[in-house]
Amino acid sequence: MTDHRMLLVHAHPDDECINNGATMARYVDEGVGVTLVTCTAGEMGEVLVPELSYLAYEEKGGLGEHRRGELDEAMTVIGVTDHRFLGGFGRFHDSGMAWHEEGHAIPAEEIPDNAFWNADLTEAADELVKVIREVRPQVLVTYDQFGGYGHPDHIQAHRVAMYAAQLAAVPSYRLELGEPHDIAKIYWTAMSESRMRESLRELRESGDTETFKGMEPDGKLPPFVTPDELISARVDGRATVQRKMDALAKHATQVEQDGHFFSGAESGHSWWAEEYYRLARGTAGTTGADGFEEDLFAGL
Template identity: 60%
Template sequence: MTDRRLLLVHAHPDDETIGNGATMAKYVAEGAAVTLVTCTLGELGEVLVPDLEHLAAHRDDGLGQHRIGELDKAMEILGVTDHRFLGGAGRYRDSGMIYADDGSATVPPDVSDDSFWRADLLEASTHLVEVIREVRPQVLVTYDDFGGYGHPDHVQAHRVAHYASSLAAVSSFRSELGEAWDIPKIYWSAMSASRMRAGLRALRDAGDTTTFEGMDPDALPPMAVEDADLSAEIDGAAYVDKKLDAMRAHATQIAADSPFFALSGSFGNQIWATEHYRLARGVSSAADGELESDLFGGVAGH
């Protein structure tokens, strides 16, 4: 095994690239082992390519299979060779989402029985235990308890990741799945509120009122985390082009004229290149009041 091993648990194809693409590319380039586990195929995502609208769930229901190819291409761009679906491709179906009155995502009233949201927590977590014991990561990255913005599959991925990390460390739990492994550090993906405010204000000052229209720098969405609560800041400037290209690979989900790419000038590149995290388990390697610059700080070679 390599000295540094990172495991990421995400809900749908494209989540990993938007939130952690630069981090993934950076650690792959530095020789770390990077494993991605995706919990659904994203069958209920929007289809933003007109010629592929027939793939939508209410028509041919072929979007999930198509997104496997998009994920393959994105991971090839980032250099990630170990990416898997929880329990196998298609084991858990995208739960979908609706927007609540407060603007956050929540569970739709017609969520299907085979959805990830309705998955048995022990069963789903056991699938991940097997992966954890195989790859033995020092660092796990997933969502916070709200899933960033409330999407039920993100929330469920958080639950599965944390339950599995606890079960994987118990030597008497399903010993046939491999030797027990206790993950030293767990991080939650985050976005820096100060950077988001600065970016929005820079756009407005430049006369751009359409990019991220309706987003108020003084009333940011819940995925924006105040800097005092951030634990780590990964500088992926050398890999931001790979991240943006990997985002383009998720073409059914991220339009070519999307605000993500509208920000891809020099200022936008600074935003997409720097990825932030909250430490949920383990000990920070940074001095008090400072952010870690390496997720493996204090545990490499463990």
């Protein structure tokens, strides 16, 4: 084990594998302490397994408990032994979402009373302050201010993570939550524009018009794609991408086993092995030839 510690804050089970699965696996292998905090159980997600359709929120319910098991299995594959739900399982409920005509997520018209989107920001942040002061990470990973694609729970996870990081460092703030701790580096997840365009071009040239349907190599890209000049770090996960994909497959209710996540990986067009980050706080360390940090702990 090293003395390095990383904290990741995500909205629902499966978000961690999609965004950071290869990164988590890499750092687990390097002996870094990796802690995952998931803010909701994803109770209002889609159910892509027909025989489990009864778990849907609008049916009998129970999807959150099922996804809790999926997360356990996924983290076993990755090797993360410290994964928690913010405030404990069930404290904050999935908020659901709707789609805007411009192609990004927005809050749904009806939101559960105990939805994460409706949570008091300080109350939710204090739950994370306790974790920060206990784990004492040097690196925090979460979403950008838009939550990648506008999902209200992703946006709230960003707000909670950023506010909690600030509160946790205040020497006089709620000392019963633990000894103050200042996180050295905070990263927001990102997807590289150049890598996305390259992948789209390969897909379209191969005759695949379904994967990332509606997106074209030289066209307008959705908000979760980040211009390369805004990206600070790239983690090379080629050695751990298979664990990432195996872990993602454990989230079976959320990810089609023959969908673009896996067909992309098998086709060679996938960029799932490379995970990109924007440095939101702290000082960048040594960069590689392409100008990206290759290690999120660089400079520490």
